[in-house]
Amino acid sequence: MAKTGDALGQRPVSAPAAAAGGAPVEADAAARAATALARLFLVAPLYPADHERSRSAADACLDALRDRGSIAAVQLEVVRAGFRVGGAPVALDASPLERLHRDLSALGIARLEIDAAATPEDLHRVATALLEARRRVGSTHAFRQLELDGLPGSIRVAQREFGRRTSDATSAASVRAAVEGVLEACEGSSEETQALVRSALERVFGSVVETLCEGRLARVAGQTFGRSLDDVLAIGAAALRSAMEDLVASGGDSTDLQGLFGAAEKALAVANDRESVEVMLSVLRKSSDELRHDAEPRIDGARYELSVEALGAALEAYGPDAPAFVPPGPVDRCEELSILLHLLLASAPGDDREKIEASLGACLARPLDGAETSFLGNTVRALAARGDSRVVDCLIPPLVRGLRQERAAGDFLVRISAAASPGELDALWPHLANELLVAEARLDPRVREDLEGRIGAADQGPREVRIERLLRLDAATSQRFAAEAFDPPPPVLFPVFEAFVARAIPGFAEALLAGFQRHPPSLPGAEAVLVFRDAGASCRSFLIALLRDGRVERASEPLEGVARRILATELAGLRGRDAAADWAPRAIVALGRIATPTERSLLREIRRGFRIWPPRRWPRPCREAARSALAPDRREHGSLE
């Protein structure tokens, strides 16, 4: 590679970068020195200089720096990628080093020059002073000159002199020298490295020229320049500075200035010599606070309140405990149901409520998982607590229909009604009753018992509205009833049964009659049900009376009277083979319990076993039943024959 100095007829100048490193230090010693210094910066705020911890860190640093035996000062430079100690690079491969780098960078410290005569106390004083200054300036990378008092003479602190012109540094020779220094440092590297460095320099310095290429340089320097490195080096630094001043003074676009600043930063990273870019930075520092790295970057007029780093921190702090966002899956059914229920709650009469209800049913058609069931349980309770029976009545039917497939509906209803308030139970009551009645429920005996208990607890206050709601559910509408609901008919459901019988729900009275015939209530006269062969009108009337008295578990006089008449009439009318019916003896005994003298006369006839006119004969079971029914009479009146 031809030296640029030759092309310009200039003698190469030794690279400033090499001289700036101070006395050379081996890589290993450099790393030890930097690490020890970093450790000192950690302990210095906590321990005095003569403390063992402070002393050991300072000693380690100074020992490493003095390792090569030279008495020259050693420079510890702060560079972009880490440190350079005596010219040897030290990477930021440990957090103390990173912290030290951050602190020194924030202070704008370019280097520390440490004399061979420096003592551990000197080092401690410097560390303390710098850390104190660090606390004052805060976390921003401020471009400011620090006032550092009380520093020992053996350790010098050099700051980056942003914003301050040093006229003696701005010369074409220094720019060229800086660039040549970099190129010289690359000698011995591979051609690829050299090409890379050269290209970077061209790009960086060339972009500076490019930005100013609207004639400013030409006006100032009296000639135009290309973008090659040779051309750039030919630019007088003074001309360059003047051109940039011109740019700033003429209100050049902030984008240009921003780009220029960026180019200058890159140049600093490449050349690692503040003087080689000071010509640019001095003008830029003067130009505007807007160009400060951390403050108010502008893009096309936009003003930002946060730096990139601050924005990143704000994002991390936004709900810091929130779980990570995993790739979303399909909308879960809980959300779908929530939306449907919301729409249902918000809908007014006349809106397409049926469509929403249909969607709700379709949504619940598929089996529920545990989370969905739990969600729905909570939702139902919440809706019930609101007292909005309309939505409860929309939600629960399709829900339990789905759960019935797994025979889980009963458990679900038991669970959601557990510890429910009276208002909640009132809202749930029709559904609990419905589940007890409907054939598809297939309830466990235990669950049935639990539900019956809940219904009893909920059956407070006016019943009509609850009954009306129940009549709209599928037990009443499907007319398919669970056999267990009548085996025996539970008294807690008697109000329901009464409503169903009164409304002549097809099939219901028949089922109830059969149940009562198997398990007559323990009320005097209840066995009158035995005489009915079908659930006709008279049967239904009797059933209603029976259900009403059954609720209070006390037979009323009207019920007894009706039962007496029914039994006497039916028994008196028995002919031939009918008298041998299974129910007849039971009916005879039942009549005996409520018989008046009129009915006892019939009973005596039956006991006799025959009647002369109209002729009739009573089979033996009937005669014995009558004898049993009259037994209190016999004791009272002696023989009745």
Added chain:
Amino acid sequence: MTDTTRAEDLVARLCGGIRHRRMYFSSHPEVQASARVIALGLRAFLDETGREFFFLGLAQGRLVHDGRLLVGSTLLGRRLVEFLERLRCGGLLFRAGIEDSDVLALFDVAAGLGAPTAGLEESRALLRAAGVRRIELSPPYEDAGWLGQFLYDREESGGRLEKPEADDLVPVYQSLFDTVDVAHSRAAAGRSLDVDHARSVVEGLLAAARGGFTDILRLVRYPDYDTYTVGHSVRVALLAVLVGNRLGCESSFLTELGAAGLMHDVGKAKIPEEILYKQGPLTPDERRIVSQHPCLGAQILLEHRNAGPLAVASAFGHHLRHDRRGYPQTEAWAATSRVTALVQVCDVFEAITAVRPYKGAQPPRRAYELMVADAGAYDPGALRAFVSAMGLYPPGSRVALATGERAVVLAAGRAIDRPTLRLSHAAGGEEIPEVDRPTIDLGAPESATLSIASLLVD
């Protein structure tokens, strides 16, 4: 209003008029109003400028005016482009003195024209028979008699227009836009939606994007002032799909997500336009009316069994805040999914960063500042996932590097300000040939010295 803006406005209104005419009879107030506005606007323009005619050209499938490609109008005016292509013409020439009846007759022809005509003469006869007097058809672009003009000499450019960027994605964008446009129109008219069509359009998008969305996102820069509700839905869908793609979602889910994004604002079709597009602040009553659109949208979509729960959820929940404020007000037991949270983030981001008639666009970084300042508004995970997928410079953004070069962002990087780029222009401003454009990952160690200096906007 500049010529170009006026031309874009005309295209939007012509498309709207054709759409209305296809849905309604000729004397319908919407159709009549469209024709009146177009005729009035053209007459006013021609009077002001003293011109005799206004030419809207069609060249190689692109709408042009005064030698300029109307890229935005081409994207949003697929209906008009198709109409002109069926007429086998090179554009429409509107003469001074144009009347409402001319425009209405043009609508009639557009609504009734199913198949392409045999040629220009048949098309002209068709217009004459319909009663069009002051609108003429230009010969096709390829013919010497084409009525349009170029800024450049046609012979120098080889007689071909420079293709705009992302040329092959223009039809995809048009389809997306059209899908939303039609859906909103049908929803307003109480007609059924075709959500399956939306899915197929999104599938087309996914196929065209081929794993990267850079080019299609560049197309979304074009403002659609007249129909920004529609463009907004398209952009929200694109953003959602991009983030979902970045998160590794399967294509079937991305299809549902995209369709949901396209449909999320369909409820606005039920909001009176004078409220929806009101320039000033809304009154409390007007705000209440507008706040109904999520429920309305959910109801509209529920009527279509093929809408899918994700579309319904997005329509319902895209204004729900993470802290349960926002609207509609939901019960404490109501569940929301993170998908809905993602759509909410996309919706807000688009609203802040897009151009509107009443405000300019904010850059993405400013949008993020505004969003993080609103505590509790967003699902934190969704917000962070969004920012991570988009970065400060979303895919498709054009940026200037500190070196002076210009590039297009291909994808966000691990750091929000260090994306992957493709250089487009050298530092001197000269365009780099397409085949030579290098890709640079700013997050790679070798790119540590490079940085983005600024976001470029049109």
